[in-house]
Amino acid sequence: MADNISNKSNWDxxxxxxxxxxxxxxWRAWTEGEHVKSWWGPTSFTSPVAKMDFRVNGTSLVCMRTPDGHDMFNTWTYQKIQPMELIEFLLDWSDKDGNRIDPAAMGMPPDMPRDVRHVITFKAESGNTTEMTVTEYGYPSNQLFEMSRAGLEQCLDKMAASFSKA
Structure with a gap:
């Protein structure tokens, strides 16, 4: 597993x-609920909910549970899907029913952005390997950029571990 991280302008x-x-x-790791539940959330978090509505304009509801049992819900509203090539969605914070809520009400920093655009690209490599790139757009500060980077890296570590269990 290789890792390449860069910080483009505008904290992308x-x-x-x-x-x-x-x-x-x-691809299934992003599109099927049982797979998403195996990796969504930072290290030591679990994911008890991944209700997938994987289609353009569909909205999935995913939950990450903290080690002390606090549930944090996100929605993924799909903008573009190109099978085995690209998934684009907006990530927002929500309650357990998928209703938008202020991330600060969940203990997140007050400048945590809403509707964060995510683009995931997939590229088949030789020897049954896959290159995947996740781009998250528009973090307003270095603090939020670094918090998101750490969380994403931990999620992807869990995703890699889930493949070895399959």
Whole structure:
């Protein structure tokens, strides 16, 4: 597994990973609820909910549970889907029913952005490996950029570990 992280202008986060599994397996990690639940959330968090509505204009509801049992919900509203190539969605904060809520009400920093654009690209490599790049757009500060980077890296570490269990 390789890791490449860069910070573009405007605090856009770009993380590239190479997984030693097929593109289909990496695609399912993003599109099927049971797979999402195996990796969503930072290290030591669990994901008890991943209700997927994976289609353009569909909205999935995912939950990460803190080690002390606090649930934090996000919605992923899909803008573009190109099978085995690209997923684009807006990530927002929500309650357990998918209703938008202020992230600060959940203990997040007051400048935590809403509707964070995410673009995930997939590229089949030789030898049954897949390169995946996650881009998150528009963090307003270095603090939020670094918090998101750390969380994303931990999620992708869990994703890699889930492939070895499959």
């Amino acid at each position: 986060l770009v993380v590239t990973r190479v997984f030693n599994v097929s593109i289909e397996q990496v």
